[in-house]
Amino acid sequence: MDFRQLVFERRSIRGYKPERVPKELLDEIIEVAAQSPSSMNTQPWHVHVVTGDVLDRIRAGNTERMITTGKADREIRSHGRYEGEHRERQKRVAAQLFEAAGIGWDNKEQRQDWTMRGFRQFDAPVSVIGCIDRVLEDSTEAYFDLGQFVHAMVLAAWDRGVGAVINGQGIMQSSVVRQEAGIPDDQLIVITVAMGFPLDDFPANDVVSERRTVDQIASYHGFD
Numbered sequence: 001m002d003f004r005q006l007v008f009e010r011r012s013i014r015g016y017k018p019e020r021v022p023k024e025l026l027d028e029i030i031e032v033a034a035q036s037p038s039s040m041n042t043q044p045w046h047v048h049v050v051t052g053d054v055l056d057r058i059r060a061g062n063t064e065r066m067i068t069t070g071k072a073d074r075e076i077r078s079h080g081r082y083e084g085e086h087r088e089r090q091k092r093v094a095a096q097l098f099e100a101a102g103i104g105w106d107n108k109e110q111r112q113d114w115t116m117r118g119f120r121q122f123d124a125p126v127s128v129i130g131c132i133d134r135v136l137e138d139s140t141e142a143y144f145d146l147g148q149f150v151h152a153m154v155l156a157a158w159d160r161g162v163g164a165v166i167n168g169q170g171i172m173q174s175s176v177v178r179q180e181a182g183i184p185d186d187q188l189i190v191i192t193v194a195m196g197f198p199l200d201d202f203p204a205n206d207v208v209s210e211r212r213t214v215d216q217i218a219s220y221h222g223f224d
């Protein structure tokens with residue numbers, strides 16, 4: 001696919017067919033992502049690809065602990081509630097998704113159900129847990145490096161007909177994820193990417209989220 005078309009057409013997928021993504025295809029996707037640049041070529045990333053019973057136990061444990069504790073247990077420093085323009089953008093994409101999914105803004109039950117789906121990584125057949133080397137925990141570059149890896153991964157997946165949603169919800173209870181996926185102590189859990197073949201008749205999969213324009217983002221200096 002043309003690069004511009006690939007970038008513009010990719011969107012987060014939150015409704016999946018149950019069939020597994022073949023390991024060979026996942027290998028290919030990860031190989032593409034591994035070509036991402038990183039600070040001084042340190043390549044501080046690791047991924048743990050989980051499916052089947054392991055992923056089901058992560059979903060169950062993540063959901064159960066979120067319900068009982070009501071509190072996230074992440075391994076990274078995370079934002080609290082977004083405010084101002086960030087909150088507005090968050091609300092806008094939520095409104096787009098809720099409308100597509102037929103969820104009433106004031107319908108607590110439906111919203112709760114959507115949140116629970118998020119804790120289960122939208123029942124995707126695969127989850128790719130992104131980690132960095134713990135020794136670089138205090139290096140902002142390492143998170144930046146993993147971010148580039150993850151974006152390349154979701155684009156490579158989309159290019160092969162595999163949908164994905166980068167998500168924090170599925171690893172809110174990171175200690176469960178660490179235990180079930182056997183993540184070594186020298187790696188820090190940062191993010192996960194749910195993956196699978198997109199459901200066709202799932203309107204939330206068709207939501208095109210909005211973007212700021214170049215004028216709003218870029219300031220040019222010394223061009224005149």
Ligand SMILES: Cc1cc2nc3c(=O)[nH]c(=O)nc-3n(C[C@H](O)[C@H](O)[C@H](O)COP(=O)(O)O)c2cc1C
Nearest residue numbers: 010011012093118165166167168169170191207209
């Ligand atoms: C770091 C990160 C964390 C995210 N966490 C979640 C999440 O927990 N649940 C979710 O539904 N989407 C999550 N997303 C997906 C974003 O909501 C999505 O990328 C954004 O709304 C833009 O939509 P698009 O991916 O369809 O272009 C996350 C994305 C990123 C980059």
